[in-house]
Amino acid sequence: MITVNINGKDYSAEKDETVLAVAKRNFIYIPTFCHNEAVADYGSCRICMVEIWTKKGKNKLVTACLFPVEDGLKVETNNERVLFIRKNIAELLLAKCPASAEVAEIAAQLGVYETKYRIEKDGNKCILCALCTRVCDEVVGRKAISLVNRGINREVAIPFYDNAAACIACGSCVYICPTNAITMTDKDGIRTITMPNCEMKFALRKCNSCGREWIPEKQVKYFLSSAPGLTIEEFDLCQSCRK
């Protein structure tokens, strides 16, 4: 057990915990976009910047989601220097994602309502946090999408913008997206996943009892191939009808 001081109060913490984890446990609010407990932290959105002082006298701004706590660490999450840099990050994100309500909300919390930077692309919602690619890799294990190109052209995409072979239409990327840049609709037996640069369509399987289209065929196929004991009959009924 070690002791960390956040905003003037001492908290106990485990070694190798991140500043964000300790703060969250103690109900100290730090805004985040690219953090999600389901996947490893990545530090791409930068909105969780905090100022730290180590015992050895090092003082700097770090991302709370990546910085591991150490004994005697002093953290300030809301001082002038932190807010100055966080507001600037909010402005940059606003310029990147003018269409995102979530970005606007966190910016508004910081008192930022407009940006001095040039709006990159009207209608854009993606902040390039890579949560979608990380969940596809770390949780689903399919690695169907990745970040492609670089610099101002960087974007999330499936290979060649048209090859959805690895995707099982599970929708994890949709649920995890912090800015709703990826959307999904189930209609007329087709699941449509829409990314900023492509649209993917997948057939859905009907429940034999209630007739609800409840699972993508590709996902069933994936389950069958990865779990040898499973049989196709297991997917005859949806979750609700199975009881």
Add this chain to the structure above:
Amino acid sequence: MSKQVEALDMQEVLAKVNPVLEKHGYDDGMLVGILQDVQAQFNYLPREALIAVAQRLGIALSRVFSVATFFKAFSLTPRGRHQLQVCMGTACHVRGAARILEKFETQIGIKAGQTSEDMKYTLETVGCVGACALGPLVVLDNEFEGHLTVDKIEPILERLD
């Protein structure tokens, strides 16, 4: 990206890709080196070759595509027989690199970053090639052509087959 590329025969692709993978010991950590060698075989990175590389290395196609699109040295579309890279670095810039580029563009009839219809030229711009004393210059199939003037460009292009 606009030009439609015909699908290649997978057997032919594998015949070129396999020796490259062999050379690098099927090590996915060598992905950039592998893609460089594959590009040397085809003059660009064909879709089928990237799929073959991903399959043979046992890594995700999305990762191969990510790497292949990240580096400017990789091209996913066929390139011309002759590569023209006009230096746009600071030293070349002040000596009129913009006019040199414009002359290349009007002479060949393509914009920077494009390949001519007859697959003869690919025209690109680069930041700085480190030969500022020669500026303004063009790197023509890895050979430096320095001290360019607008008048010298036509003879240079005529020299190429």
